[in-house]
Amino acid sequence: MTLLQTKTHRLAWPIMATALVVSWSSGFVGIRYASENADVMLVLFWRTLMSGLILLPFALLIGARISGRALIQQMAFGVAMMFLYLGGFALAIGQRVPTGLVALISDLVPLAIAALSQPVLGHRLTRRQWIGTSLGVTGVLIVSLDSLTLGTAPAWAYLLTVASMMVLALATVVQKRMGTINMPIHQSLCIQCLTAAILFAACAEWNGGLMPPLDARFGFGTAWLVLFSTFFCYGTYYASLRIYTASQVSSVIYLSPPVTMLWGWSMFGEPLSTAMFLGLAVTLFGVWFTSSRSAASTDFELSQQHIG
Template sequence: MTDTALSSATASRHPLLWPLLAALLIIGWSSGFVGIRYANQEASVMLLLFWRTLLSGLILLPFALALGPRMSMRAIRDQALFGVMAVFLYLGGFALAIEQKVPTGLVALIADLLPLAIAVLSQPVLGERLSSRQWVGTVIAVIGVLIVSFDSLNFGTAPVWAYGLTVGSMLVFAVASVLYRRRKTQHMQVHQSLCIQTLTGSVLFGLCALTQGSLAPPMTRDFAIGIAWLVLIATFLAYAVYYTSLRLFPVAKVSAAIYLSPPVTMLWAWMLFSEPLTAAMFAGLAVTLVGVWMTARN
């Protein structure tokens, strides 16, 4: 039986598996805001991303070596490439855009259009064709995201290339996602893949951080809380659930859940930082839920 058939059989036997994974994915994906909010006041973004990826990779390393199949050099090379794309270029591109004064709301909006790019790529690359209903659901979800993000949108005064960087980072992650879904020959566990990817990212982020100064972490409580949150939830939970879901379900279905990250991020901000909630946010959440349901349901 092929990997695809095994994945389909596993998913069909457990009808509650996708709702559970989708909920965990939304929580993990939206939680990155919290860790960055805590730690970014204490260190540069590149230094923050260096420690996030380094600690993630080092924690996973003994498990990657002891649990799972033996990792071949070819598999390590492939996962290192995914680390460059899905960790360094994706996270680093958005971080650099923010440092260049691209408004955070605009960066978040472009990042949250990732499922749309994946939906476009899934047919020519994977042969996973979306139905008319799923395309309608995708359009509705995008409208919901726009409603949620509208109040925070402005265009700022950043250089033109920085705006293009945000689009490029999103597209790079979309390409990495469909390629990860397509490669069925690499029999590597998710924790092994994530270990290699984060360690690859840490090397590149470390080089970038060195150009800005020392790699020493700030010894403050907020930085420690932020890094712990980013490692445990925004990296381990978000990436592990995302890659596991890609192995079990169509890539467009998995990515559609990310449309719900903006309204959930607003809830994080309200609960932890007392940021206000508006009627537009709830309206956008309702619209997005309808779109995601139409896109993801069987």
């Protein structure tokens, strides 16, 4: 391997991790714009519908023929990773669960994936990785400390946020276990988006109809959600899962709350706090500690032993 190839290989993960966390946190920006004058379920319907329709011709014309079994599998993951995950959090917010608490619970996905990786994938996490994961959780708690309130939502709404988070974590490790992650991304994402769109359509129709408001905010927010928060984010997420372990990929999601606050500061003038910078520093260290070369190498060796 040449020196240039070695440097490129070493830079691959930092570049993909940065792209993932920026695009993952960008969803809040699109939702804020698009849902200004529209129901959240309506926003999610148009997001998934437009994403699926744009990908449809590519899914049909490029790549291997999709078997009936693969279609059913991806539809199931569409229900889990799009409808239940995104819709669950949207419904919880609609029931007045504080958004700070929802964001905190959603960003505990990496901890759930780490816990599920051993029984489902056989990936035994090292002590170093558990320490890094704990640091990531600590950073998220610091960042979210000021916004944590219980609110007045019904008890089931709080349980719904936890259930939605666990659905995404379980679906992630099951995809890795079944090997369905190897389907071309444009095909799997197309199937998942269109499946979720059908279910979100039913929810939006129940809440008032499918006609979107004809204003610039909804248009910009939907375009942002489709191009950046769906295509770029999910594409980077699935591409990363093909190359790296589930625990390593999910560890960078801990950076979502502080990066989301940076989005809010730069685009909406929202204030920053000392707690945010402290939490960001702790989270960055935890992510580095979890996915540094020695931890990644150990995780890779364990996964290879499991495969063998």
